[in-house]
Amino acid sequence: MHDDIPLTLGRVKRVLEERIRPAIHPVSLPMSVTWNELPGEPIAPAEAMGLEYTDYSVGTIWGAAWGTTWFRLRGTIPADWAGKRVEVLVDLGFDKNMPGFQCEGLVYGADGITVKSINPRNQWIPAADTAEGGEAIDYFIEAAANPVLLDYHPFLPTTEGDIQTSSSRKLYTTRRMDLAVFEPEVHELSLDLEVLLELQAELPEGPRRMRILQAMDNALDVLDLQRITETAPAARAELVEVLSKRADESAHRISAVGHAHIDSAWLWPVRETIRKVSRTSSSMVELLGVDEDFLYGMSSAQQYAWMKENRPEVYARVKEAVASGRFLPLGGMWVESDTVMPSGESLVRQFYYGQKFFREEFGVTCAGVWLPDSFGYSPALPQLMRRAGFEWFFTQKISWNQQNKFPHHTFNWEGIDGSRVFSHFPSMDTYNSQLSGEEVARASRQFRESRHATGSIAPVGWGDGGGGTTREMTGKARRLADLEGSAKVKWEHPDEFFKRAKTELENPPVWVGELYLELHRATLTSQHQTKQGNRRTEHLLVEAELWAATAAVYTGFEYPHEEIDELWQQVLLHQFHDILPGTSIAWVHREVVVQYARVTAAAEAIIAAAQALLVGEGTTPITLNAAPFTRSGLRTGSAAAVAELAPATDKVTATESPDGIVLSNALVTITISAEGLVTSALDHATGREAIADGAEANLLQLHQDFPNMWDAWDVDKYYRNQVTDLRELDSLTLSTDEDGTARVLIERSFSASAVRQELTLAPGSKVLHIEQTTDWHETEKFLKVAFPLDIRAEHAIAETQFGYHKRVTHVNTSWEAAKFETSMHRFVLAEEPGFGAALINDSIYGFDVTRDSTEAGVMTNMRLSLLRAPRFPDPETDQGIQTHRYGLVIGADIAAATEAGALLNSDARTITGANGFDPLVTVEGEGIVLSNVKLAGDKSGDLVVRVYESLGRRAKGTVNVHRPVEGAAAISLLEDPLEGEGGIAELTDGAVALALTAFEVRTLRFKFKA
Ligand SMILES: [Zn+2]
Secondary structure (H helix, E strand, C coil): CCCCHHHHHHHHHHHHHHHHCHHHCCCEEECEEEEEEECCCCCCHHHHHCCCCEEECCCCEEEECCCEEEEEEEEECCHHHCCCEEEEEEECCCCCCCCCCCCEEEEEECCCCEEEEEECCECEEEEECCCCCCCEEEEEEEEECCCCCCCCCCCCCCCCCCCCCCCCCEEEECCEEEEEEECHHHHHHHHHHHHHHHHHHHCCCCHHHHHHHHHHHHHHHHCCCCCHHHHHHHHHHHHHHHHHCCCCCCCCEEEEEECCCCCCCCCCCHHHHHHHHHHHHHHHHHHHHHCCCCCEEEECHHHHHHHHHHCHHHHHHHHHHHHCCCEEEECCCCCCECCCCCCHHHHHHHHHHHHHHHHHHHCCCCCEEECCCCCCECCCHHHHHHHCCCCEEECCHHHHCCCCCCCCCEEEEECCCCCEEEEECCCCCCCCECCCHHHHHHHHHHCCCCCCCCEEEEEECECCCCCECCHHHHHHHHHCCCCCCCCEEEECCHHHHHHHHHHHCCCCCEEECCECCCCCHHHHCCCHHHHHHHHHHHHHHHHHHHHHHHHHHHHCCCCCHHHHHHHHHHHHHHCECCCCCCCCCHHHHHHHHHHHHHHHHHHHHHHHHHHHHHHCCCCEEEEEECCCCCECCECCCEEEEHHHCCCCCCCCEEEEECCEEEEECCCEEEEEECCCCEEEEEECCCCEECECCCCCECEEEEEECCCCCCCCCCCCHHHHHCEEEECCCCEEEEEECCCCCEEEEEEEEECCEEEEEEEEECCCCCEEEEEEEEEECCCCEEEEEEEEECCCCCEEEEEECCEEEEEECCCCCHHHHCCCCEECCCEEEEEECCEEEEEEECCCCEEEEEEEEECCEEEEEEEEEEEECCCCCCCCCCCEEEEEEEEEEECCCHHHHHHHHHHHCCCCEEEEECCCECCCEEEECCCEEEEEEEECCCCCCCEEEEEEECCCCCEEEEEEECCCEEEEEEECCCCCECCHHHHECCEECCEEEEEECCCCEEEEEEEECC
16 A cells, blocks of 8 residues: 555644644633742742732743742633633743753742642643632742753853842743633543654554554544544544553563652752742642552652741642652652762761651651762762661663763662662663653663563653653553553552562672762862862761760760751751752852851861860860871870870971972981972881882872863863973972971962962871962863872772772773772772872862873872862852862871871860860771761660771771660661661670671660669
8 A cells, every 4th residue: 555654743743733732721811910029039928929919911021030020810710611621821931842940930829828830841720620610710929030051051151050140131931821721632632642653653664553653644534623622532532442452561661750850959059949849849749639640759858858847838748648658758868969979977877867857757768769860879888778778779870971881770789898789770761751652662672681670760750840740741651551562651669669670680780889970070079168068067077976975975965966967967968969069050059168167167166065074174285086096195085185195206307408308207208399399208117119200299280171061060081181280389498397397388370370288297197298278260170189109009999988999090991991080088099019108188089090101110190189160050160269188198008098088087176174084985906997976866865886897808896885884786877776686786894896897887876874
C-alpha cells in the first residue's frame, strides 16, 4: 500500500498543538484584577492581603528583580457553565521552555489558605469541580519576580544576582488571568495522543508502530475540529485498542517517584528557596489529592523545617500526606549537601539532624541517602551511610562525566574502609523526568544491569520553581503502566525499588573508591570565604562540644544543647551543594559570610564560658588544647599553666645573605632564595632533601582560567597551558620571635593584586608554615602555589572524612587523566619508601599533582589551589582580601601529615585562670584519633565519644573516661543503640578496649555513675 508516515505525524502534531490542547479550556473570560507591588523583601501573606490594591489590567509589565507582586483575582462563574469543571488560568509571563528559574506564584484563597502554586507548566488553579453557576471566585497570588540569570544568556556576568545590585527594571508581562471551563475528555485525548506520538518515535518500523499511526489517523478522522469537546470521546475510542495492548513481560520497569529538585540556594537566595519549597509542596499535596496512585518524594529536613516555620498551613497538609504514606521524606539528611568537602563530623551531623527531624516530625526513618545532584561523592560515605543505618544510596550526577561513562547503574559502592552500600543511578540520566517517550526508552536502552535486574528509578517533575510533578505527567504514568512497546511505569517508593533490585542482583558489580565527577572541578576553590567559613566553623563546633561536655561533667556547666543544634544546622545548610561549592549568586555568599561570623561568635562564646568554669578565676596564663593530638606535652581536652608546658629545647637559627635566607632548627634546614622561593628543605633525620633539584617551592602561579561554560564550577584542563610564575618581589624581611621562631615576610605585587606571605619555622617543628594574605583583584584567573618535591610518589594521599584516599599520580588511562584537579581535606602527602612530604592547609580543598621529569628522575609537583576569579554567577567572586594558612611538612608520613593537618586547624588557646585540668576522655592506641566528645542528643547527660582509625590499618587501643562511669555501649552515628554484638562495649575501670579495622569509625556512649 501507499504509506506516508510523515504525513500522519505532521497531522497529529499540528492538530494536537493548535486545536486539541487549546480546546482543553475552550471558553474563558477575564477576571477582575487588582494588585499591589512590593519591591524588596517579601512580607507575611496575611499582612500583604490586608493592603490596599489598585486596578490592574492584564498585559501590564510587573515585577522588578526579587520583588513580590500581589494580585487579587475576582470573578463569578457564569450560569451557563453549570455542570462544568471550572479553573482559573494565570500566565504571569512565563517562558514554558524553561520550567523554573523565573517568576512563580503561590495562590491563596481569600481566607488566607494556600491553594497551589502556578508555574510555567502548571498555570491552573481549581475553581469549581462541578460548577453550579454564580459562584464568586476570589484568589490572591503572591507572585515572585525572580530574574532569569542563566538560561537566556548562559554564563554572562550579571549584577541581577543580588538585591543590592539588581536593576529596578520590570521583568514580566502577564498574558492571562481568566476563568475557564476545563474539558476533562479533551485533556485525556491530548495525553492519549502525546503518549502514542512519543512512543511510536521510539519503535522500530514494525506492526506495533504502524498500528499506532493508523489508530491516530482514525482518531483524527472522527474528531470534528469545530466541535472538539463533543467529538473527543469518539476520537479517544479509536485509541483504546492501541492503548490497551500490554507491555512485554520482560519490559524494563521504571519506579517513578514524583520529585522537584529544589536547590536550597543557588540562583536565588535562601529566603526564596523557602517560598519555592512551599509553592511546589502546595501543588504536590493538591496532586496527591486527585491522583491516588501518585507518590511524591522530597528530601532535606531543612526544607520541611522552613515550611513548618514559614508556611504552617502548607506544612500541615504535607504532614497529613506523609502520614498517609503518599508524601515521602527522602534521604535522611539535613540538606542535599556536598559530600567531598564537609568534615567527617559534618557528614555525621547531616545524617543525625536530618533523621532526627524526620523521626520527630513524621515518625519516619529514611532507609536511603538521596543525593541526585552534588558534585562527586567521597569514598568515606559508604561507611558513614552504613553506620548511620542507611541501606541504599541514590545519585545521578556521575552521568554528567565529561570523559568516561560510568559502567553500572545498580551496584555496590565500596568505601575506603571496605563498607559497601547498595547504590543506583537512574538509567534515564535525569532527575527532572517528564516521563517522555524518549526518556522512558532511554532508561530501558541504557540500563547496564539488564542481564539480571529489571528496573530503574525515575524522579519525575520540574525542580527549582518549576512546580514539581504535573497532572500531565501523572496522566502519562497511567498510560505507561503496562503499554506494549514501552517500559512499564509505576509510582513506587524508592525503598521498594531497592528491595527488589537487591533480590534480583545477587552479585551486584562493585565500584571501589570515590565517585569522582569529571566536571565542576573548580568547586573545590571558588568562593574562598565560604570554604574558609565551613572549615573554621565545623572545627569550632567540635571544640565547643568538647569544652562544653568537659565543663558539664567537671563543673555542672549547663550544656547548651539547643544552641549547639542550631549552630550545626546553620553550618550544615551552608554545605548545600551550590553553597559550599561556591556556585551560588553573590547574595547567597554575602549572607553566608555573615552567618559564619554569627556561628563563630556564638561558638567562641560557648567555648569561653565553658573554659572559664574549667580553669576557675585567676590570673595565671593557662593554655588549652582541643586538637586531637598532644601539643607541647598538653593532651587533647586538657589545660595547663603556660609555665608548666615543656619549653622548646632548641632555637631556630636564621642567617641572611645576598643569596637569601637559611632557617635551621634541630629537625630541618630550609633555604629561601632572594626571590622568596624555597629552594631547599632538608630533613635532618633522614638526610633527605624535600625540594626537587633546581626547583623552587612556594612558587605562586597565575593561570588564565576561562572555562567553556559553568564559570564558578569548571576549570578546563587547558588552563595549564597559560601560566605566569610570580617571582617579582617587593620585599623580603627576616625576623625572630622571643621564643626562637623565625619569620620571613615576603611581599609581591602582580597585575592588579598583591600578596603578603609570612613563612615561619618554630623550634622543634618540621613544618614550614605559610600565612598568606592576598589582595585579589583578578578576572578569570586561577592562583596556585607549587611545591615541586624530590619524591617519586606513586600516589597522592589526600585526607578525606575519617581517613585518606590514594590517587595514582600517573595518567595512564582516561579515568586518571580526567582527575586533573582533585580534593583533599587538611593534608595531601607525597611519599616514596623511606621519605615523604605533606602539604597541610586550614581552608583549601583543591590541589593538583603532576609527575615531572627532571635530570635526576621523576619528581612530584604538588600544587594547592588558592583562589579563582570567575564572573558567573557572582561577577565579583573572591575580589578583595583573602587569607590562607598552609604549610610544608618535611619528612612526613601519614601519621605526621594527619597530626600536622589537625593541629593547624585547631589552634591552642591561652586564657587566664586558676588551674589547669586533665582531660575527661583520653584515647590510647597508635593511629586512633579522637574525633568528637559531646553530650548525648537525648539530653540524658550521657557522654558520646567518637574515634576513628586514621592510618589505614588495624589498630588496638582504649577509650578512657576519667570520671566514674557505670555503663558503655557502641552506638550508631544517629546515637541509636546497635543490635547484638555490634553494640557491646566492655567497660573495665572506665575504659573500653577497641579493636578497629582500617579507617573504622566507632561511636561510644558512656553513662556516668549517679
Ligand atoms: Zn542541585
